[in-house]
Amino acid sequence: MDFFTLLAQDSKARLGQVATAHGSFETPMFMPVGTQGTVKGLTPDQIRACGTQILLGNTYHLTLRPGDELVAALGGLHKFMHWDGPILTDSGGYQVFSLAGQRKITDRGAEFRSHIDGKLLDLTPEKAVDIQQNLGSDIAMVLDECPPGDADEPTLRAAVRRSLLWAERCRTHHSRTDQSQFAIVQGGTNLTIRTECAEALVPMDFPGYALGGFSVGESPAAMHAALPECAALLPTHKPRYLMGVGRPEDLLIGVAAGIDLFDCVMPTRSGRNALAFTSTGTLRLRNARHRRDPAPLTDDCSCYCCKHFSRAYLHHLFSADEMLGPTLLSIHNITYYLNLMKQAREAIREHRFSDFMQAAMLRLSEPAIMGQS
């Protein structure tokens, strides 16, 4: 089976399928984030019941704790966390830039201090490959340098130069045949630099390509404006992954631009903070207006949370600081994200994605509803 099969296209939006050593998943697809070998507060059974087809794991966190060699000795990340579906791991680069203590970046790699115990660590392109091969993810990412999205041109150019150097070393060092390695196009919102970066990476013939640096600081408007042209820089016959994005509306705009794959902590992090996503905007469950409300979060969701619990109960759980609140809202939010992608896939298949997206965006932004949370 081909790694990626493009099944249908509706304007720029694409319907596809990715085949991995741990099964296939459909695209457009959203990946819930399992940073430390667990999607926070959910069992693998619950993750699966949300409709999850592929998970994301974080190289930076897992190499720090419990250690990728330990995970390998225990049979790999799938077995360790009891998830037998596909897993994508990032390279750790983004976390080195956003989480680590003092760091020193050279062409050789990144030296940084662990945010857990302050230990001095080292992440070279080769090390990033080794770690992900130890974890045994189905899709691995090359190490890249992530400058802030609003960085000036010289900074962006320097980061792209180094990222290209690292991508080549990652490609050369990679050896697992049951793992596909994706390249990452950087360049911020500067289309010239993005183009140069993509033009250098595409001939290296990676099985998939990602757009990096879009979750790091631009305004959503700047990202939305840049996305169609950036996505067009990536090969059409390979999966395209927009890293670390985003809100439901960002996913729709990404799909419209021809993106296939997304990940974001938003559904789980928001769930832990009592924020629920619905097709008509967000609900803040700590708000006292939910205290006596027997209605479910939404009428159009069949997740475990919406099927069995009232807003009043969820409000109570968050008021009483009960763990079940974050669990139930994470279940709902992941289900919401995955349903949105499922609806997008159906719309693409039926060549009505533009209408679907317009209606969905309109509902999400209805002012009367925006005020409801």
Add this chain to the structure above:
Amino acid sequence: MDFFTLLAQDSKARLGQVATAHGSFETPMFMPVGTQGTVKGLTPDQIRACGTQILLGNTYHLTLRPGDELVAALGGLHKFMHWDGPILTDSGGYQVFSLAGQRKITDRGAEFRSHIDGKLLDLTPEKAVDIQQNLGSDIAMVLDECPPGDADEPTLRAAVRRSLLWAERCRTHHSRTDQSQFAIVQGGTNLTIRTECAEALVPMDFPGYALGGFSVGESPAAMHAALPECAALLPTHKPRYLMGVGRPEDLLIGVAAGIDLFDCVMPTRSGRNALAFTSTGTLRLRNARHRRDPAPLTDDCSCYCCKHFSRAYLHHLFSADEMLGPTLLSIHNITYYLNLMKQAREAIREHRFSDFMQAAMLRLSEPAIMGQS
């Protein structure tokens, strides 16, 4: 159907069945504690999958938050928390004595300050009945005064006098026909006072009887010594409930003494603190010796945690402070407690409870194993 059916007896150990408006449960039985309308960190599906047949809810916590009238307006505690099996609620008395801020106890009832917001509250026997009728539990407890287990005789006598007064008022005030009210025998480890209390309560003909005050401070040895005689004070044709007890060995000794029903926060609280119960003693999952261990918690458990996860993974979850650790260990510990009761029931049915108990106690106390955690 009779409320309580005694199915078999093996020496003093009893096998029985209790029929409630929300279904039947077998005895001896352990009740997981759902203090605030949730067994911490578990969905009702997970609670059920542990083998749970009846839950305990806490009147004190639920009347403070979200409020019993609100729960009633939302259809009762079963619907609120989506648990359609039997629920027993305590009367709140124990929590007033152990949790509330400043308090004033008179024959009229207890005045106390909420531990949540310092609000002045009032718990009379009638109020304790009303609250539990609002919650709609299947089994309700009378309000009692809980003196410390090592209290002197005058204190014990005064508490029993007041508890008898309150029991009578609770009995009179109670009206829900789909709810059974249990009396509570107090008196610490003083058998004379326990006898007087029981002799006053038994003629009031409650559907069930509890032993209170055994979790409050005595040494386990004193409780074990007092239990057989105390249990014998309770009617044989009604369920006997030992409140707030205890460790696995305490449950076995309780069953041997003729107790039918137990509750304790130990399996869930221990689970959140990385302590796992096994048939050969306890395991502390934070201990570094588990870091690389691919084995499950135990080989003789078929719970979701033992079926799918290694000690190494559990160690990692607790090291990384991940919510899934407490959830998985709570699942295991509840399953362990309920399996212990299931094995006890089978042993009683087959008239080999004494052998079963001796073997179980021996395994639990093996010194080589005790040191293993």
